[in-house]
Amino acid sequence: MSTEKIPYKIYLSENELPTAWYNMRADMKKKPAPLLNPGTHQPMTAQELGGVFCEELVKQELDNDTRFFEIPTEIRDFYKMYRPSPLVRAYCLEEKLKTPAKIYYKFEGNNTSGSHKLNSAIAQAYYAKKQGLKGVTTETGAGQWGTALSMACAYLGLDCKVFMVKVSYEQKPFRREVMRTYGASVTPSPSTETEVGRRILAAHPGTTGSLGCAISEAVEVAVSTEGYRYVLGSVLNQVLLHQSVIGLETKAALDKYGIKADMIIGCAGGGSNLGGLIAPFMGEKLRGEADYEMIAVEPASCPSFTRGVYAYDFCDTGMVCPLAKMYTLGSDFIPAPNHAGGLRYHGMSSTLSELYDQGLMTARSVPQTDVFEAAETFARVEGILPAPESSHAIKVAMDEAIKCRETGEEKTIVFGLTGTGYFDLVAYQKFNDGLMDDYIPTDEELAAARAKLPKVD
Amino acid sequence: MSTEKIPYKIYLSENELPTAWYNMRADMKKKPAPLLNPGTHQPMTAQELGGVFCEELVKQELDNDTRFFEIPTEIRDFYKMYRPSPLVRAYCLEEKLKTPAKIYYKFEGNNTSGSHKLNSAIAQAYYAKKQGLKGVTTETGAGQWGTALSMACAYLGLDCKVFMVKVSYEQKPFRREVMRTYGASVTPSPSTETEVGRRILAAHPGTTGSLGCAISEAVEVAVSTEGYRYVLGSVLNQVLLHQSVIGLETKAALDKYGIKADMIIGCAGGGSNLGGLIAPFMGEKLRGEADYEMIAVEPASCPSFTRGVYAYDFCDTGMVCPLAKMYTLGSDFIPAPNHAGGLRYHGMSSTLSELYDQGLMTARSVPQTDVFEAAETFARVEGILPAPESSHAIKVAMDEAIKCRETGEEKTIVFGLTGTGYFDLVAYQKFNDGLMDDYIPTDEELAAARAKLPKVD
Numbered sequence: 001m002s003t004e005k006i007p008y009k010i011y012l013s014e015n016e017l018p019t020a021w022y023n024m025r026a027d028m029k030k031k032p033a034p035l036l037n038p039g040t041h042q043p044m045t046a047q048e049l050g051g052v053f054c055e056e057l058v059k060q061e062l063d064n065d066t067r068f069f070e071i072p073t074e075i076r077d078f079y080k081m082y083r084p085s086p087l088v089r090a091y092c093l094e095e096k097l098k099t100p101a102k103i104y105y106k107f108e109g110n111n112t113s114g115s116h117k118l119n120s121a122i123a124q125a126y127y128a129k130k131q132g133l134k135g136v137t138t139e140t141g142a143g144q145w146g147t148a149l150s151m152a153c154a155y156l157g158l159d160c161k162v163f164m165v166k167v168s169y170e171q172k173p174f175r176r177e178v179m180r181t182y183g184a185s186v187t188p189s190p191s192t193e194t195e196v197g198r199r200i201l202a203a204h205p206g207t208t209g210s211l212g213c214a215i216s217e218a219v220e221v222a223v224s225t226e227g228y229r230y231v232l233g234s235v236l237n238q239v240l241l242h243q244s245v246i247g248l249e250t251k252a253a254l255d256k257y258g259i260k261a262d263m264i265i266g267c268a269g270g271g272s273n274l275g276g277l278i279a280p281f282m283g284e285k286l287r288g289e290a291d292y293e294m295i296a297v298e299p300a301s302c303p304s305f306t307r308g309v310y311a312y313d314f315c316d317t318g319m320v321c322p323l324a325k326m327y328t329l330g331s332d333f334i335p336a337p338n339h340a341g342g343l344r345y346h347g348m349s350s351t352l353s354e355l356y357d358q359g360l361m362t363a364r365s366v367p368q369t370d371v372f373e374a375a376e377t378f379a380r381v382e383g384i385l386p387a388p389e390s391s392h393a394i395k396v397a398m399d400e401a402i403k404c405r406e407t408g409e410e411k412t413i414v415f416g417l418t419g420t421g422y423f424d425l426v427a428y429q430k431f432n433d434g435l436m437d438d439y440i441p442t443d444e445e446l447a448a449a450r451a452k453l454p455k456v457d
Numbered sequence: 458m459s460t461e462k463i464p465y466k467i468y469l470s471e472n473e474l475p476t477a478w479y480n481m482r483a484d485m486k487k488k489p490a491p492l493l494n495p496g497t498h499q500p501m502t503a504q505e506l507g508g509v510f511c512e513e514l515v516k517q518e519l520d521n522d523t524r525f526f527e528i529p530t531e532i533r534d535f536y537k538m539y540r541p542s543p544l545v546r547a548y549c550l551e552e553k554l555k556t557p558a559k560i561y562y563k564f565e566g567n568n569t570s571g572s573h574k575l576n577s578a579i580a581q582a583y584y585a586k587k588q589g590l591k592g593v594t595t596e597t598g599a600g601q602w603g604t605a606l607s608m609a610c611a612y613l614g615l616d617c618k619v620f621m622v623k624v625s626y627e628q629k630p631f632r633r634e635v636m637r638t639y640g641a642s643v644t645p646s647p648s649t650e651t652e653v654g655r656r657i658l659a660a661h662p663g664t665t666g667s668l669g670c671a672i673s674e675a676v677e678v679a680v681s682t683e684g685y686r687y688v689l690g691s692v693l694n695q696v697l698l699h700q701s702v703i704g705l706e707t708k709a710a711l712d713k714y715g716i717k718a719d720m721i722i723g724c725a726g727g728g729s730n731l732g733g734l735i736a737p738f739m740g741e742k743l744r745g746e747a748d749y750e751m752i753a754v755e756p757a758s759c760p761s762f763t764r765g766v767y768a769y770d771f772c773d774t775g776m777v778c779p780l781a782k783m784y785t786l787g788s789d790f791i792p793a794p795n796h797a798g799g800l801r802y803h804g805m806s807s808t809l810s811e812l813y814d815q816g817l818m819t820a821r822s823v824p825q826t827d828v829f830e831a832a833e834t835f836a837r838v839e840g841i842l843p844a845p846e847s848s849h850a851i852k853v854a855m856d857e858a859i860k861c862r863e864t865g866e867e868k869t870i871v872f873g874l875t876g877t878g879y880f881d882l883v884a885y886q887k888f889n890d891g892l893m894d895d896y897i898p899t900d901e902e903l904a905a906a907r908a909k910l911p912k913v914d
Contacts, residue, residue, distance in 0.1 A: 007471045008537040014464045080465040081549070081840045092538070092612075110567050112842040112877070154837040155549075174882035178842060180889045181833055376638055380611040383538045385569045385635060420569070422879045425631035432637045 008091060010253040012084035017076060018248040020068035021241045023060075024279050025351060027286040030358065031064045032237070032350040033325035036312060041456055044322045051223055052230050056127040060238040069241060071123075078122045078155060082111035083245070087253040088417075092381040094401070101404035103397060104261075105417040106250045106277065107384070112178070115342075115387065115419030116273050117148035117233050120242035124231040125152035125160075134227035135159025139189065139214030141168055142341035143175025144419065145233030150182035160184040161228075163191065163217045166209035168341075175423050189214040196220055196320075211344075212331070215316040234270030235315060235324070235349050243276025250414060251280045259412060261292060263400060266416040267392040268296040268305065268363070269342045271349030277416040278361070285360060294361040296352065297392040299371070300440045302335040304328055304348045305356055305363035307446055312456035313347055323454060326353040329441075330449030336439035339368065339427030340388035342418075346449075364396055367438040371395050372431040375421070387419040388427055465548060467710040469541035474533060475705040477525035478698045480517075481736050482808060484743040487815065488521045489694070489807040490782035493769060498913055501779050508680055509687050513584040517695040526698060528580075535579045535612060539568035540702070544710040545874075549838040551858070558861035560854060561718075562874040563707045563734065564841070569635070572799075572844065572876030573730050574605035574690050577699035581688040582609035582617075591684035592616025596646065596671030598625055599798035600632025601876065602690030607639035617641040618685075620648065620674045623666035625798075632880050646671040653677055653777075668801075669788070672773040691727030692772060692781070692806050700733025707871060708737045716869060718749060720857060723873040724849035725753035725762065725820070726799045728806030734873040735818070742817060751818040753809065754849040756828070757897045759792040761785055761805045762813055762820035764903055769913040770804055780911060783810040786898075787906030793896035796825065796884030797845040799875075803906075821853055824895040828852050829888040832878070844876040845884055 025031055034043040049058040060069060071079075090103040108116035128136050135158055140146030146162040153160035162184050169176055169188035179186050189209045190197040194217040200207060207213075222230035233239065254261060264281055266274035274296055284290040296305055304327045314331040315321040328347040335344040348356075355361050368388075375391035377398070378384070386394060397415040404411050421428065430436045482488055491500040506515040517526060528536075547560040565573035585593050592615055597603030603619040610617035619641050626633055626645040636643050646666045647654040651674045657664060664670075679687035690696065711718060721738055723731035731753055741747040753762055761784045771788040772778040785804040792801040805813075812818050825845075832848035834855070835841070843851060854872040861868050878885065887893045 009471070011468050014466070112836070112840055112879075114879075151840060155840070173886065174879075177882040177886045177889060181836055181842065181885050183837065379569070379638055380640065383569055383608060383612070385638065422569075422571075422631075425634040428638050429630065429634045432634060 006089050006257055009086040009088050010257065011086050012249060012253055014080050014084070016252060017079060017084055018071065018245055020070045022244040022248060022279050022283060023063065023067055023069060023241050024282050025064040025237065026067040027283050028354065030354065032354040035322040035324055036456065038314070038319065038323050041323070052219060054124070054127045054131050054133065054229050056130065057124060057238050060241055061236060072126060075122055075126050079245070082118065084249045085110060087250055090382055093378060096377065096381045097398060097401045097405060099401040099405040100408060100410045101401040102410065102412045103401055104412070104414045106246055106414070107417045108246060109384065109387070109417065109420035113144060113148035113151055114422060115144045115148065116243060116246060116276065117145045118151060119245050119276070120233060120239045120272065121145070121148035121152040122155070123242040125149065125156050125158055128229055128231070129156045129158050133229055135161060136229055136231045137161045137163070137218040137222045138231050138233070139163045139211060139218045141165050141211050143168065143172065143179065143423065144342060146184070146186070147175055147178050148233070149231065150179040150184035153184065154182040161221060162186045163189040163214040165189055165211055165214050172423070189217050191217060193217070194220045212316045216320050219320055234272040234345070235347070237351055239272045240275035240279070240349060240351055243272050244279035246273065246276040246416065247279040247281065250277065261414045262411040263293040263295065263413045265295045265297060265393050265397050265400070265413065267343060267389050267418060268298050268348065268352070269345045269389065271352040273416050273418045275349055275352050282355065282360065295396055296356070296361060296363040297396045298363060298365050299340055299343050299392065300365040300367040300438065302329070302344050303365040304346065306365045309450060310353060310357050311453050313453055315347065323456060324350050326350050327356060328453070329446060330453050332452040333446070333449035336441070339424060340371070340392065342389040343392065366392055366395050367440065369431070369436050369438055372428070372436060374398050376431070384417070385421045386417060387421045388424050390416070390418040393417070463546050463714055466543040466545050467714065468543050469706060469709055471537050471541070473709060474536060474541055475528065475702050476533070477527045479701040479705060479736050479740060480520065480524055480526060480698050481732070481739050482521040482694065483524040484740050485811065487811065489811040492779040492781055493913065495771070495776065495780050498780070509676060511581070511584045511588050511590065511686050513587065514581060514695050517698055518693060529583060532579055532583050536702070539575065541706045542567060544707055547839055550835060553834065553838045554855060554858050554862060556858040556862040557865060557867045558858040559867065559869045560858055561869070561871045563703055563871070564874045565703060566841065566844070566874065566877035570601060570605035570608055571879060572601045572605065573700060573703060573733065574602045575608060576702050576733070577690060577696045577729065578602070578605035578609040579612070580699040582606065582613050582615055585686055585688070586613045586615050590615070590686055592618060593686055593688045594618045594620070594675040594679045595688050595690070596620045596668060596675045598622050598668050600625060600629065600636065600880065601799060603641070603643070604632055604635050605690070606688065607636040607641035610641065611639040618678060619643045620646040620671040622646055622668055622671050629880070646674050648674060650674070651677045669773045673777050676777055691729040691802070692804070694808055696729045697732035697736070697806060697808055700729050701736035703730065703733040703873065704736040704738060707734065718871045719868040720750045720752065720870045721872070722752045722754060722850050722854050722857070722870065724800060724846050724875060725755050725805065725809070726802045726846065728809040730873050730875045732806055732809050739812065739817065752853055753813070753818060753820040754853045755820060755822050756797055756800050756849065757822040757824045757895065759786070759801050760822040761803065763822045766907060767810060767814050768910055770910055772804065780913065781807050783807050784813060785910070786903060787910050789909040790903070790906035793898070796881060797849065799846040800849065823849055823852050824897065826888070826893050826895055829885070829893060831855050833888070841874070842878045843874060844878045845881050847873070847875040850874070
């Protein structure tokens with residue numbers, strides 16, 4: 001334990017970069033429910049998954065027992081271009097809030113993809129390359145994941161084919177251009193390049209697309225093209241595994257200064273960032289070595305944890321993917337336009353869902369305007385313009401710090417700042433112009449979507 | 458000297474942050490020529506400058522003798538939010554180029570303003586605050602400087618009034634929204650808020666504005682409003698002084714690993730980044746302690762060093778500012794549309810101009826498409842999407858590294874990566890679509906602009 005003043009930014013050195021990812025599932029007594037074949041309702045086998053995903057990633061997906069997976073040297077070398085990422089002490093935010101709480105955030109935005117997505121993109125691209133594949137396909141909405149994957153593929157010399165929801169392709173051309181600069185082919189979805197795309201276009205000629213449709217197109221191309229596989233940026237166990245690098249670095253940085261966190265807060269869409277951030281802390285909690293309060297923050301417009309049910313559901317709206325048991329609003333639920341595009345997912349990682357169901361973590365939902373108010377305050381005092389997604393965590397961290405001001409408690413609050421908002425200025429403009437509104441789904445809407453959940457015994 | 462492998466990123470610790478800025482002029486035997494009053498052609502006095510600029514900044518502007526200016530604690534605390542910035546070893550670029558050269562870049566883009574501009578913005582805002590002023594005014598084109606100043610003012614609770622060239626205000630709304638999020642007022646220029654703006658609007662009703670006009674409006678508001686002063690993001694001696702933090706950190710990081718640079722390369726518009734980067738190295742050269750090759754890189758479309766003349770000229774197209782002796786194309790020269798907005802300045806810092814005139818540094822101009830090709834290569838192997846401005850330095854660093862491949866020399870090349878290109882995707886799109894062209898001014902054009910230089914004895 002160091003006795004010097006905690007710096008503004010705690011940087012681990014490159015040789016302190018984690019050498020292995022940590023698999024939370026290994027320490028869970030009750031494991032997350034398995035993925036099911038949508039036709040037979042039997043657990044998906046490695047062989048079935050292998051047609052869609054790379055072999056090594058299928059192993060990681062299905063392995064509930066191995067505690068640590070070594071990070072290959074090639075991936076660690078790539079990580080060194082932007083990791084270890086800083087753990088920042090939010091001195092200025094503390095002063096602004098006049099709180100006795102100590103606030104830290106793990107900042108994952110200092111790379112061109114602008115978010116933590118790169119941590120898993122490079123891992124998935126690496127295993128595809130290692131398997132001798134020619135390329136990978138994926139879908140992207142706002143573009144963070146597509147950008148991250150394009151960067152990883154450019155580095156490894158792998159083809160990258162991205163299906164981008166048409167409305168984003170046209171209205172948000174900038175992330176599309178980043179992907180193209182990294183050599184990816186970016187196709188607006190639905191497209192005429194796939195069977196499913198043509199079918200959808202015939203049925204709905206004027207459609208601007210959806211994430212569900214883009215997933216279906218990306219999967220179709222992957223399974224029907226020699227040497228290609230499909231990759232996904234969130235929800236899956238493998239993605240949480242790769243993202244554990246966030247939590248491992250966070251814990252190492254805290255340990256270095258002898259700091260014990262009381263509370264860990266992260267935004268949650270599909271759960272990749274939160275699952276990665278809390279991983280080693282949850283491990284200690286599962287093993288009974290330490291206790292932490294862990295809070296998932298989701299948008300009030302898409303409240304899977306706080307208003308969803310724990311049930312088997314389709315992962316995509318096109319219903320081509322396996323069934324996953326998760327907290328879900330129903331794959332038929334269409335989230336209202338919300339600027340935190342990365343949090344507009346109807347379900348939640350199976351692993352996090354199981355941990356939440358066991359009462360090992362809690363969740364809160366927050367309305368959009370409150371989130372942007374917190375984002376603005378944060379930007380002004382801490383300098384960084386945060387992504388709308390990340391700002392959900394900021395909002396609850398600030399709420400907790402303000403509670404500490406009232407109670408006098410000197411809690412140590414750690415939150416995940418997943419990324420920057422440089423490509424979200426349309427949303428900030430709406431907020432600056434006072435035109436942002438909050439949409440909270442009604443009980444009736446949620447009940448209607450729930451009624452369409454698949455029946456699984 | 459450490460014998461361990463040089464890491465990908467050399468991070469100094471916060472207590473290694475420089476405690477004083479270094480003033481190159483103190484070590485110059487022949488000093489840069491003084492600013493002249495545009496009416497009398499006599500050197501500007503502190504009193505004259507004090508009507509426009511803050512007192513402390515006027516002192517820094519005029520002081521050719523003091524070698525070090527202590528960095529106030531408040532500014533150092535702000536610096537700690539994003540500094541020390543990393544000095545990156547470009548291992549992946551070296552491998553890509555198969556060069557024996559060792560390439561390093563000082564990366565200034567890891568902050569929300571996206572560039573090095575923040576280093577001087579916080580200094581200028583701090584002295585304004587310390588003088589008890591209410592606010593500052595400035596102009597911005599593409600918006601980097603305006604964003605940086607907005608951030609600094611938000612942090613200190615100072616009013617910030619930005620005149621933004623109308624065409625940028627309308628066509629590039631994103632940086633405008635960043636400024637608004639930081640609480641700045643952003644006015645499209647020309648505006649009806651100033652005398653000069655109204656005059657220009659009356660004469661040219663449909664004008665989309667120019668930097669020269671925006672400067673004039675910002676200066677008018679500063680001198681006519683109680684408690685306001687004008688601030689500027691480049692060209693001036695004070696700005697180079699503040700930016701010396703870049704070079705001081707670079708030198709400290711190199712020294713820490715016992716590395717001796719052979720060559721230092723930076724892009725040059727007004728000269729703020731280059732002047733800061735080379736400062737301590739130039740100091741050693743001026744004092745005869747060491748030698749370095751130093752190269753300014755400018756766009757072929759705006760070649761102040763390589764095709765300009767060394768003469769007194771107006772700093773702005775509106776001709777309201779003092780005259781400066783500098784390498785210039787003439788304040789009447791209108792650079793062709795070039796996506797490196799930050800390099801579209803007709804002149805060059807007086808200090809750098811004098812050093813260049815003395816043969817202490819060299820300059821090269823590069824065409825735009827070559828610059829974007831270099832940018833794309835760099836982005837793909839090093840991860841970071843560079844600003845078009847910074848990519849000028851990348852281009853020449855790559856050229857030099859390729860020369861080393863041919864000669865077998867193991868030169869150590871250091872270049873300045875001033876910022877990120879996240880707000881320059883329109884330019885990248887043009888490049889990706891093969892629609893980018895190069896404009897190189899003709900000798901006749903340059904002669905016509907030169908003919909309008911002011912006559913100074």
